[in-house]
Amino acid sequence: MTVLSHTIQPEEQGMRIDKVLASLNEDASRSQVQSWIKDQLVKVDDEPIKSNYKCQKGATITWEIPEPEVLDVIPENIPLDIIYEDSDVLVVNKPRGMVVHPSAGHGSGTLVNALMYHCNDLSGINGILRPGIVHRIDMDTSGLLMVAKNDKAHVSLVDQLKEKTVKRSYEAIVHGTISHEVGTIDAPLGRDPKDRQKMAVVDGGKHAVTHFEVIKRFENDFTHVKCVLETGRTHQIRVHMQYIGFPLVGDPKYGPRKTLEFDGQALHATVLGFEHPTTGEWMEFEVAPPEDFENLLEKLEKMS
Structure with a gap:
């Protein structure tokens, strides 16, 4: 088992311990954390506690993460x-x-x-x-x-x-007409406090920056965009575009219920560039979106 510890900070005073632990373990859901507490794998100052324990500033949480x-x-x-x-x-x-x-x-x-x-x-x-x-x-x-x-x-x-020297550029199709040509979304991301299976823009989240550029606007209220990652957080483009009011077409988690027919979010990693780990040479690759993505663009063109 992996054993970790954390000293409760002033801003965590009075918070439920399962919420604090879930925020400290990005890959763990709140229900998983509660199961650790139930199995007495979580202790505060070496004493087992319950899920509704309210954190006290300066106390030390230790917890064991079971082997997967x-x-x-x-x-x-x-x-x-x-x-x-x-x-x-x-x-x-x-x-x-x-x-x-x-x-x-x-x-x-x-x-x-x-x-x-x-x-x-x-x-x-x-x-x-x-x-x-x-x-x-x-x-x-x-x-x-x-x-x-x-x-x-x-x-x-x-x-x-x-x-942040790796180049990662994506193409996406989003709901809405983006009026400006370029933009930057600088908004911290963390687990959605209302739904632990989702990410959201939250105070105290991890630094996240997405740059975007309009490729084409369609008259029927959709936009084809290029998104460049400065950071690489979970669901970053999907959450950031939804945050500014332009959710991805077909996104089952962050998009609207009424959307264009598409199997999953309309998002494609188009460009990838990095320095070769041995030679130091800059290498950059580009692949066009798959056929279903291109077909969707053609459909939007015809609908305009």
Whole structure:
């Protein structure tokens, strides 16, 4: 088990401990945290507590995170659209509908299952469930991902992400007509306090910046946009565009119920650029959106 600790801060005074712990564990839901408390894996000043415990400034929370259920990741012969590959890195164009790595409910058919069949050498830094995975895109987002084939390459690529030198550009189709040509959304993101399965703009969230540029406006109140990530938070583009009033077409989590027919959010990772971890050479790749995305643009053109 992993054991962590946290000293309760003045701003956390009086907050329920399950809420505080959920904010400290980005990958854990509030119900998961409550199960840890029920199993007495959470203590305050070495004493077990209940979920409704109100935090007291200066007290120390310690908690044990149970080992995840071990999933046997099996290589699967799934076709991959590989854009580039050498002994250090691999760049793949992920199709919409494919999960990046195995998780509860997605034990097979993932990008990792396909990568393990394709190549024997993937970095092990992220463990057995995420070999080679440096960053992710959502299941229903298509486009470019970089994969590390050894630990040295993995460290280099992660450092570039932290330093914000990786170029990541997306295309999206959103509801509404964006009047200005370019803009920047600088709004912190964290778990939605009303729905732990969603992200939201929240005070105290993680720094998140998205730049956008209008590609084309359609007369029927839709806009085709380019979005460039400065940071890479969970669901960042989807939440940021919804926050400024232009949710993505087809987004089942953040978009309106009445939307155009599309299988998931209309979002595609078009451009990916980074410094090669061994040679230092700048490498940049670009792939056009998939056919269903292009068909949607044509449909909007005809509707205008």
